[in-house]
Amino acid sequence: MSDDTLRSVRIERTGTGRYTATNVRGGSITFGSTGDADFTPVELLLAAIGGCTAIDADVATSRHAEPVEFAVSVQGDKVSDEDGQHMTNLAVTFHVTFPEGEAGDRARTILPRAVKTSHDRLCTVSRTVELGTPVTSTVEGA
Structure with a gap:
């Protein structure tokens, strides 16, 4: 894939059932499976x-x-x-x-x-x- 078409995020575990996805521009969103307010x-x-x-x-x-x-x-x-x-x-x-x-x-x-x-x-x-x-x-x- 070329740099023109490639899209990516990196996901890191931040705790039990909690993760943060970060894009190449530095934006991030937290998500999870803990039943709290996270998506x-x-x-x-x-x-x-x-x-x-x-x-x-x-x-x-x-x-x-x-x-x-x-x-x-x-x-x-x-x-x-x-x-x-x-x-x-x-x-x-x-x-x-x-x-x-x-x-x-x-x-x-x-x-x-x-x-x-x-x-x-x-x-x-x-x-x-x-x-x-x-x-x-x-x-x-x-």
């Missing part, structure tokens, strides 16, 4: 799915009007079956309002198309989930 990996996946399309839709619409409200709900069912544990019924719902007037009308018109274009072509996260891609796990030195 779980599944919640991070949901946030990534919704966040990716939210960014695309926001860029396309806010050129015309600043939203009065811009929220995205993402949900799904965590199941365990013959395929192991996985998510089903993933759904992303946008809750967006724009101000009255010509600029708001234009943004409202653009929003459905921006969401569809993101879902169908632009959002790397949901595109990867829907298309499926192998994940390789290795243990260094093993």
